[in-house]
Amino acid sequence: HLTFLHPIFAKHCLLAKTYSYAKDIIENDIEDFDRQVNVLDFLLYHYYAGMLAIGLKDYNKALNYFRRVITTPAKVISAIMIESYKKYVLLSILLYGQKQPLPSYTDEIVSKKLNRYENCKKYKELENLFSHVNMNSNIQRINKLSSFQTKNNAGLAKQCTRAYTRNVIQKLTQTYVTMSFQEIAKEINLTDENSNEIVEHHLLSMIENNEIFAYINHNNGGMVSFYDNPERYDSNETMEKINECIQTV
Template identity: 30%
Template sequence: MALNGDSGADDARRSALMDAAAAAEAASADGATDAVLAALKDMVLPLLQQRAKPVRRRDNEPRPQTALLGVHARLDPADQDEILAAMDPATWTACWVLALLSRPAGAPDEWLTAADRLCAVADADQLQLVAAQVHHFADMVVATAAAAGRPAAALQPLRSLVLRFSADGSTLSPAHAQFAAQCLATGRYLYATGVLDRDVTVFSNKFGVTYLDHLLYHYYGAQILAGLRRYGDAEAFLAITISAPISPPSLSQVEAYKKHVLLNLIVRGKIAPASRLINETTLHTLKTIGRPYEHFARAFESGDVNALQTTAEQLRAIFAADANEGLVQQVLMAFRKRQLARLPNTYVSVPLAYAERVDSDFMASGVTTEGLLQQMIDAGELQAQLVYRSPEAQPVILFRDTKLTKRHVGALSAKIDAVRLLNERMIALDRAVGMSREYQVNRLYQSTGAGSMLSGRGGLAAVMAETDLDEDVIQDSRSMAAEYYRNDESDEMED
């Protein structure tokens, strides 16, 4: 009985599929390649229709994928080239995957060319239809590239296969982990970023993937991101790896936890609290196994150069056995940067000689204090300038404080408001004074060079004594002064 109630249409699709399967099996037994080709094409369409509109299988009824695989299993490998030449890979993706899986890789270069052609135009629906075989196909791509002596030749078809497995690239495919592992093995880190930058949000075991695929993809991806110095993204990938619900934890999770501790020190300077998604038993196991790394982290957090140096020397053999020596070197470089980054908290400027006493390249990285400071300045990690007073003298480090806190911004805003209010008051006061009678009269006498009529030494008497003025002018001035004082006295009486 059909799930959707349309039993007639379901029976028609089932009948068409089984008839095509029977015809393909008969044709393959007779060696008729054209008949096999026609039957295979007839099988793909009912399969895709059934994916879009699922039906309940009857008892003892073979799965559609099983029928399709059975036909390919009975084909003569010599017929594969003829079948592939007659089929468009974009239209018959499922047939191509199965044909390439059953085709011997006696000529690796030719097989890789065909695989690349398929993956470049593969149809997502058909890839998901044969998802279990996609996993084997990805393995065969890697093995064939290795046999050809060109491991990097597997990257292009695997990348296309991963991106075309779903419309938006958000579905975890059976080839994700294999692609990340191959990029890591060949050192082609940048080639993986187009895949790693896409968030994987869809995880379904119906596509033939397990939690191990999910775990390994993020574990390999984290190592690639760390190699690209994208430590924050690498830390996030490792956090996903550690939180995988596997108990007891896998070896990959144990190694991921060790690297996660080191990346915490680079990104935050301390070990971040564990995610709540991690099982307590799993977390306890990881902490027990990773105890040397936590001991190293405590030495880092203490800020004591001697303690960190001693601990690093004691654990050198462990770091080497875990293949974490390179990451430890980056942690020690991060420690040096943090020591230098503390200087602006106390000083406005310091000579380079003092910074060299604070810094300590005890792991012999070869990076001098001056070179490290310049790297930090160029990367925007330190707001400072190296000032060279003469070619022979050592430079002076001049720090620029560009850190504005909310308190600083609030205080600055308050001062700006106070200045704005004061400016408004000054404008109003200037307007009031400029329109007053006293100011206008005083301005009149100043414009005539007579000084202030209110001053004791200047005024009308001095002007009259030193200047031969017309009597009418003098009389007018006296009248103006008398009128001003009368008005001023009447104003005071009214007040």
């Protein structure tokens, strides 16, 4: 039940960076509204809730909140909608590697004005570059992300660069069995003197998080061998997890 207090509470949690205080509220979808609630209250609450969800690292939830702001029927585009659109583009790339299409019920007026708005121009370019039909190379995309200058979304843009870079490395494991650090650096557009160290950092972090399965050999400037998931799904740990799942059903 949305009240006029919801956006006020969400804003103060955001300013104080006490994201966890709002967790129970933003986890639940609000279906009905108090009579005193107006459109501005609705937009502000969902925008702040999206920001809080980012603070809690719940990017899917944040994406949904910003989507609700963008799809709100309106005759005039508000600053809240514009900022929500910007974050929606970046979160789409962060989560899926490409811009997620807006629902068919999105107001046509809103869609057209967002596309034409000068403040959204570079985000639209980013959206087009990462569209499914666009065949730009990974290097072009990483270049665009790493050089993307934004005042309020710098942290999100950096996370996009990191996530897309790792996505490229994951795809390399499906094509190659062995690669040198230099070859990987070329694929993810690293030309720095310390490119080998950066590649190794990515690889070690991804191995630790079970994002890839690989063995690193430091001979010949650094080599990595990729292999399939070694889990045979019959270990004691796996059987315990299966039993836990069965018991909760």
